[in-house]
Amino acid sequence: MEQKSSKSLQKLSGLRRDHKGLINLMPLQTGGMLTDAAREALTEFADGYSVCDFCQGSLCNITNPPIRDFVQELLPQFLGCEVATITHGAREGKFMVMHSLARPGDSILVDANRHYTTFVAAERAGLSIIEVPSSGHPEFRVDVNEYAALMKQHAPKLILLTYPDGNYGNLPDARRLGEIAQEYNVPYILNGAYAVGRMPISMAETGADFIIGSGHKSMASAGPVGVLGMKKKWEQIVLRKSGRHANKDIELLGCSVRGVPLMTLIASFPFVKERVAHWNEQVSKAQWFSAELEKLGFTQLGERPHRHDLLHFDAPELYEISKRVREKGYFLYKELKERGIWGPQPGLARSFKLSTFAADRQQLGFVIDSFKAILSKYS
Numbered sequence: 001m002e003q004k005s006s007k008s009l010q011k012l013s014g015l016r017r018d019h020k021g022l023i024n025l026m027p028l029q030t031g032g033m034l035t036d037a038a039r040e041a042l043t044e045f046a047d048g049y050s051v052c053d054f055c056q057g058s059l060c061n062i063t064n065p066p067i068r069d070f071v072q073e074l075l076p077q078f079l080g081c082e083v084a085t086i087t088h089g090a091r092e093g094k095f096m097v098m099h100s101l102a103r104p105g106d107s108i109l110v111d112a113n114r115h116y117t118t119f120v121a122a123e124r125a126g127l128s129i130i131e132v133p134s135s136g137h138p139e140f141r142v143d144v145n146e147y148a149a150l151m152k153q154h155a156p157k158l159i160l161l162t163y164p165d166g167n168y169g170n171l172p173d174a175r176r177l178g179e180i181a182q183e184y185n186v187p188y189i190l191n192g193a194y195a196v197g198r199m200p201i202s203m204a205e206t207g208a209d210f211i212i213g214s215g216h217k218s219m220a221s222a223g224p225v226g227v228l229g230m231k232k233k234w235e236q237i238v239l240r241k242s243g244r245h246a247n248k249d250i251e252l253l254g255c256s257v258r259g260v261p262l263m264t265l266i267a268s269f270p271f272v273k274e275r276v277a278h279w280n281e282q283v284s285k286a287q288w289f290s291a292e293l294e295k296l297g298f299t300q301l302g303e304r305p306h307r308h309d310l311l312h313f314d315a316p317e318l319y320e321i322s323k324r325v326r327e328k329g330y331f332l333y334k335e336l337k338e339r340g341i342w343g344p345q346p347g348l349a350r351s352f353k354l355s356t357f358a359a360d361r362q363q364l365g366f367v368i369d370s371f372k373a374i375l376s377k378y379s
């Protein structure tokens, strides 16, 4: 028994990541890779509660390190909002808003491409979820005009749009939905987990009431960390303080990210702010890559022309191969890994998702050649 437990403990030392250093195309990971500055902050602030040396009771008011400037000035400017705060991630931001603005039994209207965390956050808040359908295969477009009829029918307490969604990288008309939300006077959450930190986006320009970002997904940060921006009129509700502890946010259980993930977010911010200005290059790179993979017989799902680095392909040839090889769907993962490429979910071959965000054109050229070589190897 003791021997078994010491073996288990041994396993915990010298931990390594299999895919570190490979060409990374995994949609979850490409926008969360740290800058050098963030890597430095990672060790500098690695100890628990490292940001709390000069805390006077409120995380977002700490001046050393400069959390206050970041949260109260830089972040609202960047998000196009009036008030911002730090959360543990996009899902926590969604939950905070839902839990503050709606009561159990209330309805919420969300797009059919919503992330599972939207659903789970609403469930945790006891809300009933109504979905605005998508156009289905192959483009899965969400027409935001369809929110209007469902708003009339269900009188939701909140509406939410996923911009873009994490399955197809579709960018629905967020501005139009802002007009609809204002017309019906319903608070509007824009889930920008795949947008904030990758592409230009402004809450004010879309007419949303809330904007949500994910540091580990799109802001070059170690997670878990997220950002939540809002109109000033919601501050007293969503960021309400404890009756006993006047500095402590109720929805954040006092305060949120008390250490290193926040410092990596801050350290990467100058780079992240600059990179969103180059979004057009990202889009043309993704479009070129998608066209090249389609020449190999794959079909890109989601909107065309595509306007985001997250791409989803149907791959019937790979599926046929997976049915006759010993590794089944894992053959693709194995073949790509041998070539130094990490991306499609291991085990999936019938359809797969990739993000071109972190790779340059030369690396993507190598990825295209690798797919060609894999197809010809098994043909």
Ligand SMILES: Cc1ncc(COP(=O)(O)O)c(C=O)c1O
Pocket: 028, 088, 089, 090, 091, 092, 114, 115, 117, 162, 164, 165, 166, 191, 193, 194, 213, 214, 215, 216, 217, 225, 226
């Ligand atoms: C569209 C979308 N929203 C939210 C999330 C969750 O982000 P977080 O891990 O910051 O809660 C994801 C994660 O994949 C996502 O794809």
